[in-house]
Structure formats: C-alpha cells, structure tokens
Amino acid sequence: MRAIGADVCVVGAGAGGAVAAAELAEGGAEVVVLEQGPWHDPDTFTARPVEMMARLYREGGQALTVGAPPILLPLGRGLGGTTLVNSGTCFRTPSRVLERWRGEYGLEELTPEALDPCFARVEEALSVAEVTPELAGGNAAVARRGARALGWSHGYLRRNARGCVGSGVCAFGCPTSAKQHVGITYVPRARAAGARILTGADVRKVLVDGGRASGVRARSDDGSSLEVRAPTVIVAAGTIHSPLLLRASRLGGESGQLGRNLSLHPATAAFARMEEIVDMARGVPQSFYVDEFAAEGVMFEGVAGPPSYAAMSLPLSGERHAQAMADYRRLAQFGLMVSDSSRGSVHALGGRPLIRYDLAEEDVRRFRLGLARMRELLLAAGAREVYLPLPSGVEPELARGRDLKLMAFHPLGSARAHARAGHGVVDGRLQVHGVSGLHVADGSVVPSSLGVNPQLTIMALATRLAYDLLERPCPS
Amino acid sequence: MSDALARFIASGPWPQRAGLSLLVALARRPRGARLLALFPAAEQLAGGLVAMERFEEPALAGALGWDAEAVVARGRELRRREGRP
Numbered sequence: 001m002r003a004i005g006a007d008v009c010v011v012g013a014g015a016g017g018a019v020a021a022a023e024l025a026e027g028g029a030e031v032v033v034l035e036q037g038p039w040h041d042p043d044t045f046t047a048r049p050v051e052m053m054a055r056l057y058r059e060g061g062q063a064l065t066v067g068a069p070p071i072l073l074p075l076g077r078g079l080g081g082t083t084l085v086n087s088g089t090c091f092r093t094p095s096r097v098l099e100r101w102r103g104e105y106g107l108e109e110l111t112p113e114a115l116d117p118c119f120a121r122v123e124e125a126l127s128v129a130e131v132t133p134e135l136a137g138g139n140a141a142v143a144r145r146g147a148r149a150l151g152w153s154h155g156y157l158r159r160n161a162r163g164c165v166g167s168g169v170c171a172f173g174c175p176t177s178a179k180q181h182v183g184i185t186y187v188p189r190a191r192a193a194g195a196r197i198l199t200g201a202d203v204r205k206v207l208v209d210g211g212r213a214s215g216v217r218a219r220s221d222d223g224s225s226l227e228v229r230a231p232t233v234i235v236a237a238g239t240i241h242s243p244l245l246l247r248a249s250r251l252g253g254e255s256g257q258l259g260r261n262l263s264l265h266p267a268t269a270a271f272a273r274m275e276e277i278v279d280m281a282r283g284v285p286q287s288f289y290v291d292e293f294a295a296e297g298v299m300f301e302g303v304a305g306p307p308s309y310a311a312m313s314l315p316l317s318g319e320r321h322a323q324a325m326a327d328y329r330r331l332a333q334f335g336l337m338v339s340d341s342s343r344g345s346v347h348a349l350g351g352r353p354l355i356r357y358d359l360a361e362e363d364v365r366r367f368r369l370g371l372a373r374m375r376e377l378l379l380a381a382g383a384r385e386v387y388l389p390l391p392s393g394v395e396p397e398l399a400r401g402r403d404l405k406l407m408a409f410h411p412l413g414s415a416r417a418h419a420r421a422g423h424g425v426v427d428g429r430l431q432v433h434g435v436s437g438l439h440v441a442d443g444s445v446v447p448s449s450l451g452v453n454p455q456l457t458i459m460a461l462a463t464r465l466a467y468d469l470l471e472r473p474c475p476s
Numbered sequence: 477m478s479d480a481l482a483r484f485i486a487s488g489p490w491p492q493r494a495g496l497s498l499l500v501a502l503a504r505r506p507r508g509a510r511l512l513a514l515f516p517a518a519e520q521l522a523g524g525l526v527a528m529e530r531f532e533e534p535a536l537a538g539a540l541g542w543d544a545e546a547v548v549a550r551g552r553e554l555r556r557r558e559g560r561p
Contacts, residue, residue, distance in 0.1 A: 042561065043552065046548060048532050048544050049532070050478075050528055050529060050532050051532075053484060053487075054480075055487075059487060060487030062487070165554065167547050167551060169547065174551075175548050175550070175552070176551040176560065177551075177555050177560040177561045178560075282541075306537065307531040307536070308529075308532040309528070311527035311530070313524070315520065316520070317516065317524075318513075318519070321524075328540040328541075391516060391517070
C-alpha cells in the first residue's frame, strides 16, 4: 500500500473540494486531492450530447431516484465535478435563506456580512458576470418578450464564463473553455500552489484516531491501495456520495440525520413552436430567468441544446414529435425549478447509491402553478403551440405527481449543517459533530432548499472553511 | 444501434441498461412500435432515444442549423489562439 502524508486531504474536486484545496494550498498548507473521476481534456469534446453524456456524467447522466415520480438526477464526474457540466448560473445564497438557516438550524455565523467576502472572492476567481443580450440567444429573447408582455420580473443571469461565444453546449463540455468550471480554475491554482491532485482515486474510508481525523484509504484505478495520512480531512464527494463515504466509515451518523433531508430542486421544461427562427443552441443555453413566482417556490430559467438534445427532451411522440423536430429551428424551450419542501434520503445498495425521494403534494402544487404560468409566458411571447411535459389531455391545474416528467440538478442537504449535534451532521464550521479535523464541503451540508442554483453557495462555504482552517479572515 | 448510443446506454446504471436496450429494439420494429403505442410514457422515452441518435447525424443536424464540427473547431481555435486551458 502506498502512503502519502499531507496537512489536508480533500476528497473530491468539484465545487467544494477544488475551492477548499486551492485556498488551503495557496495559504501554505500541504494538500492532497483525491478525485474519483478523470481529467477531461477539452480537445476531446465533440459537442455531441449522446457521446458527451456517456463520458462526462456519472452513470451517463441516467441515475434515477426511486419514488413517485422517479426523477432523473444527472451529476458530473471528473475534475470539476458537476461544475464541468452545469449551465454556469451563479446566484448568491438569498438572504431570506440565510435568515432561515440562522433561525431554524442555529447557524448564527452564516450572516450575509460574514459570507460577502467569500462570495466576492469566488465571483472574482470565476469571472462571474451578467450575460449580455447579444450572447443570450433566441430562447432568452422569447422568454423576455413574454415576461415583458405580462409584466413579470425577469433578467439576464450571472454566469461564470470568460470569452464565451455561445457554443450552446455548456452541459456537454464547453469546447472553448469559456465556462470557468473549477476543473480549469481552482484545480490548476491548487496544483500551482503545490497540491497533489490524484485522479482515479476512489476513497473508501475516512480514518479516525482517538476522535480525530487521521486520513483516508482509497483504491486507485489500477487496483492498488493508497493511504493519505492527514490531520485534516475534507469530504467533498457531493451530496449523493459524501453521506455514503461517511456511513461506510461509521462517522457522522450519531444524529440520525446522515443521508436524510435530501432536497433536489426538481425541475421540468416546456417547449414552444414560435413564428421566428429561434435556433435555441446558438447562444448561452441558460442565460435568462423569470423570478415572478420565486416567493411561491417556482423559478423559471432558460434551457436549450442541439437537435439531438431537443429530440430526447421533447414531450411528444410519433408524428407530432417528427413534425416538431422538423421545425427545430423555431423551437424555444424554458425550464422551471421548484424550491422543494419534499425530502428524500440516500442509502447504499450493492455498491451504488439508492436515492429515495417522493414529491410532496405541496411541491406538486408548485409544479401545477409553474406549468400553467410557463404556458402563459410562452403564449404571451407569441408561441403558435406549447408542448408541456404532461401526458396528453392532462391540464397543468389537474396534474398529479405521477404525471410529471422531472429532472433535478441540485441535490442538497444529506449531511446537513446544524448547530446542535443531535440535529445535524456538521456544525456551522462544517466540522462533523464529534470528530475534530473532519469537515464536509459540498452540497450535502446545505441544510435547506435554496430556490436558486447552488454552486456559488457551495463555493463560498468552502472558501469560508478554508480560511477558518488557515485561521485567518477571508480577504475582502 | 450506433456506437455512441450503445456507449450511452452502457454507461447507465445496470437496472436501466437492459430496459433502455429493449425499448430501443422495440421502437425500431413495426410490431414493437405498435406495442409501445399502448404505453405512452414508454413510447415517448423509446422514441426520444431513437430520435436522439438520429439527430446526432451531421447531415440531419446540419439541415436544422447545427454543425457540431464547426462548434468544436471554433473552440479549438479560440483555445489555441488565446491560450485557454
């Protein structure tokens, strides 16, 4: 067995792990990062969804929850984690959510003032800026027209992109490396500061000695064993896999909350056939939002892709599908995401995660509202026909949970933060209750649904953790 | 089935691999398609998979204004010219 020593071992190089690793390494710590997936060379990206999903996504992006209804849960795999395949949308944690965390979860330290420098630091590192109307694409123009006609609140999204030319395939590997995912931003920074980044390293166990973290044990792609000895371990394997690693290590389970409280931001999308040429894949796929119903837990955000992607996503079959695809250039698509009150759980079964999640009636009501309003938006924009993701003949107002065709991109909460050890897995400093030196820094610590895309929240929390460990304030 | 679709299905979790392969096989045969028509959700999924494969063909995608080769070539050129990762 190969053994390596370090000050800090980080498990996972996604939104949380890569950020924490870079900040710690630049702060002078000796860091080892173990990432289960590979480095994906942009030279091998093909802009073909079918090919790229098999390569960039965990289980080809086909993981499904078990429950009513089943929900597709695509997650990235490799250096960059899901930031490699997300749409790049950046929101700070809404202040009403932070207020709730303080009130309900006792996370007094997570004030907007405390997190502001962390957010600012991440935004600068990732070149976060608002999408320009020129790059926003035809899809955004459709939604903007509808929102303006209805007087609904809307705007261009902020994204982590630099030099974007609107290739239209953010979710299938950015061919221009314009999207500033952490695999091409924080990971190189960590490496330049001396961190060792090992890919193909599947961490099987976190080691603890006398109530204190002492390292991890992993298996490499070549079958060999590897042990990293470190007094500080940061688990950042993602919301689905972090609780499984902790459970396999018999850690973090005392509260009974490990693997529970899973929120997903379930989402769906509608298509519209427009009069004008939309060419949805030209421009930034997720460039525009409509937040008129955010207070009711419904957020609209753009979504788009090349013809093969549209062919798979269109909620039609047979001749109607063929007719709509023949008019692909006139198709617009827009997504809706629900800030869910449903909660699921993550368990291990036969070596892979079993994700249980049933959509609560309250969230079904949010989808009914969202789909009805989505149709209104698209019709107000001038749609000739709207294709809702519902079975034929089912109106949004009467949709049942099982009628919904859902995906989810933002799993959160399976190792939630709570000030009290009996109610959460980690404390406000993201340290596992009762195990000094063991921290979690990914979406699993986020204790409630955010209502907005979570990557910036995860990165800001990881930044704060890194500066906590370095025992210095985050530079403002 | 194209190599790309076969790899896509093979990359999925095991319980789904067999199911998706079966759906694609049914969708490609007239009798299978008639059977699928009895189950709208399965028909939509099967039809979507077959169409997804078909619309990755450059000629068909090109007719709809999408040129993956050009997108990739522009990306490579930009990365080379501007020293992007």
